[in-house]
Amino acid sequence: MTERFVTRGFVGRRSAAGDGDAAARVPPGQYLTTDFPVLSAGPTPRTPLERWSLRIDGLVAGPMSWSWEEFRALPARDWTVDISCVTKWTKLDMRWRGVSVDTLLEHVDLDPAAAYVVAWSDGGYTTNLPLGDVLNGGAFVAFEYDGRPLTPEHGGPARLVVPARYFWKSAKWIRGLRIQREDEPSATTTGATSGAKSATTATDATVRTMASPIDWQLATVSAVRDETPSVRTLTLALPAWAGHRPGQHVDLRLTAEDGYSVERSYSIASEPERAGEIDITVERIPDGGVSPFLHEVIVPGDRLEVRGPIGGYFVWESSHGGPLFLVGGGSGVVPLMAMLRHRARSGSGATDRATSRVAARLLFSCRSPDDAIYRPELDALAAADPDLEVVYTFTRLQPPGWSGYARRVDRAMLAEVLEPLGAEARTYICGPTALVEVTANALVGLGLAPDRVRTERFGPSGT
Amino acid sequence: MDIDDPAAERMLDGNAVAGTLNAAFGRDVTLMPGRCAHCGAVNVVDAMRAWVGGPGSVLRCPACDGVVIRVVTTPHGTLVDVRGAAYLRFEPR
Numbered sequence: 001m002t003e004r005f006v007t008r009g010f011v012g013r014r015s016a017a018g019d020g021d022a023a024a025r026v027p028p029g030q031y032l033t034t035d036f037p038v039l040s041a042g043p044t045p046r047t048p049l050e051r052w053s054l055r056i057d058g059l060v061a062g063p064m065s066w067s068w069e070e071f072r073a074l075p076a077r078d079w080t081v082d083i084s085c086v087t088k089w090t091k092l093d094m095r096w097r098g099v100s101v102d103t104l105l106e107h108v109d110l111d112p113a114a115a116y117v118v119a120w121s122d123g124g125y126t127t128n129l130p131l132g133d134v135l136n137g138g139a140f141v142a143f144e145y146d147g148r149p150l151t152p153e154h155g156g157p158a159r160l161v162v163p164a165r166y167f168w169k170s171a172k173w174i175r176g177l178r179i180q181r182e183d184e185p186s187a188t189t190t191g192a193t194s195g196a197k198s199a200t201t202a203t204d205a206t207v208r209t210m211a212s213p214i215d216w217q218l219a220t221v222s223a224v225r226d227e228t229p230s231v232r233t234l235t236l237a238l239p240a241w242a243g244h245r246p247g248q249h250v251d252l253r254l255t256a257e258d259g260y261s262v263e264r265s266y267s268i269a270s271e272p273e274r275a276g277e278i279d280i281t282v283e284r285i286p287d288g289g290v291s292p293f294l295h296e297v298i299v300p301g302d303r304l305e306v307r308g309p310i311g312g313y314f315v316w317e318s319s320h321g322g323p324l325f326l327v328g329g330g331s332g333v334v335p336l337m338a339m340l341r342h343r344a345r346s347g348s349g350a351t352d353r354a355t356s357r358v359a360a361r362l363l364f365s366c367r368s369p370d371d372a373i374y375r376p377e378l379d380a381l382a383a384a385d386p387d388l389e390v391v392y393t394f395t396r397l398q399p400p401g402w403s404g405y406a407r408r409v410d411r412a413m414l415a416e417v418l419e420p421l422g423a424e425a426r427t428y429i430c431g432p433t434a435l436v437e438v439t440a441n442a443l444v445g446l447g448l449a450p451d452r453v454r455t456e457r458f459g460p461s462g463t
Numbered sequence: 464m465d466i467d468d469p470a471a472e473r474m475l476d477g478n479a480v481a482g483t484l485n486a487a488f489g490r491d492v493t494l495m496p497g498r499c500a501h502c503g504a505v506n507v508v509d510a511m512r513a514w515v516g517g518p519g520s521v522l523r524c525p526a527c528d529g530v531v532i533r534v535v536t537t538p539h540g541t542l543v544d545v546r547g548a549a550y551l552r553f554e555p556r
Contacts, residue, residue: 214485214489251482263482265478307482307486308482310481310485310493311493311509312494312507313477313493313494313507313508313509313510314478314509433475455476456476456478457474457475457476458475459473459474459479
């Protein structure tokens with residue numbers, strides 16, 4: 001693997017195995033966990049048992065299929081195994097009950113050319129294994145964990161368990177095994193987990209040519225500013241920066257000395273008119289893998305790997321025109337701030353019709369005034385510009401004497417705030433999924449054309 | 464998808480995998496239209512619903528929830544499965 005830039009002071013949110021017996025059983029590079037993490041990409045499939053079946057087909061004389069009752073009537077046994085996941089957690093002594101794959105294969109006639117098995121699951125997940133890995137007690141189809149029926153979140157009603165392999169091979173919601181002659185790459189959809197790392201190299205920021213948005217660049221943290229008790233802005237100096245558009249984001253990559261790395265996406269908070277540097281605004285998520293590091297360890301002078309700018313969809317520039325309607329929830333205001341900062345720099349006001357600023361309104365939902373990121377700057381921008389209005393809704397705690405909105409964004413509120421702008425407004429909504437869904441649906445219901453409503457979701461993984 | 468499903472809050476949009484996809488394709492793909500092979504709806508990559516944090520990432524059709532694109536990064540390269548797309552349209556540059 002190529003030489004990787006190591007981020008000073010980054011270790012990631014991990015705990016090493018304890019001492020004694022447990023430590024000896026945790027494979028090298030793994031970390032002990034005592035809980036049972038649920039790592040799925042996608043919604044949990046739920047197949048009712050009366051429609052469930054387990055099938056074996058492919059390179060067999062005749063396919064075989066069991067209904068749930070038939071499957072449960074097969075001989076089953078208890079298994080106590082250690083499980084390791086490629087995301088580096090290991091759980092010792094997991095107690096399962098299930099049917100050995102050997103037992104299942106006794107019911108079919110394997111073709112002599114059979115060499116691989118593709119396990120397929122509800123939700124579209126497939127994983128492949130050499131046949132040898134699942135024979136001779138190597139794998140089982142589990143229906144109970146820790147004495148209880150396997151829940152859907154953990155792959156129930158039945159999942160494959162292959163203890164000798166990283167846990168992402170242990171397909172949740174298994175519905176069949178297809179026997180094959182050849183290996184098939186198991187690209188994934190939903191199901192188990194793993195984390196894998198890309199192996200691109202960083203481009204040193206001292207190179208004079210403009211860095212490409214698809215390459216990693218080295219940025220230097222030139223300033224740090226606290227916006228609220230849990231939100232801070234980092235200014236990143238990027239001499240090779242080719243510029244960006246308001247609403248775009250960057251990916252950040254942090255790498256520990258042992259090669260462990262994580263990536264996160266952050267919207268660019270600053271306007272493109274500020275050359276050679278960008279601001280990112282990061283909310284500290286208490287158990288986050290990255291944001292606590294960016295809050296507690298990073299100091300000016302530190303360097304970070306950055307890739308971007310990225311995004312062509314959630315972008316507004318003054319040339320797009322308006323009116324402009326922005327709806328932000330919590331840290332979702334960050335890309336909207338880039339748009340407003342750009343708007344403030346790109347119009348000369350009412351004196352020149354050709355470049356006057358479009359009418360704009362920001363509806364900003366925060367828990368409390370203390371959580372209103374950029375509030376002083378927003379209020380100052382609005383005070384200086386008759387065409388800009390910022391409307392707050394404080395959902396948990398309001399300032400004394402507050403007569404404005406004090407609830408979550410809903411259709412009635414949107415109708416009122418949108419009204420002066422009209423149904424031709426170009427709308428950008430950013431924040432948690434719930435706010436985005438409610439707002440987008442309400443606005444389309446209020447007559448806005450769907451292609452003029454753009455959304456960006458910030459999830460827990462976005463910070 | 465049902466927004467009361469607790470998994471819903473982890474649903475992002477195509478932006479979340481845009482960096483990886485751009486690096487794989489060598490160009491910006493966020494505005495690349497893709498037609499869902501399941502229902503025929505056409506959406507740009509950025510508008511698709513993204514599920515990250517698995518062994519790879521999944522982009523689902525906003526209309527029918529069908530999987531359109533799957534992306535897995537490995538030490539040996541990035542795997543992109545577009546069987547869920549009837550097409551991806553690469554606009555001329």
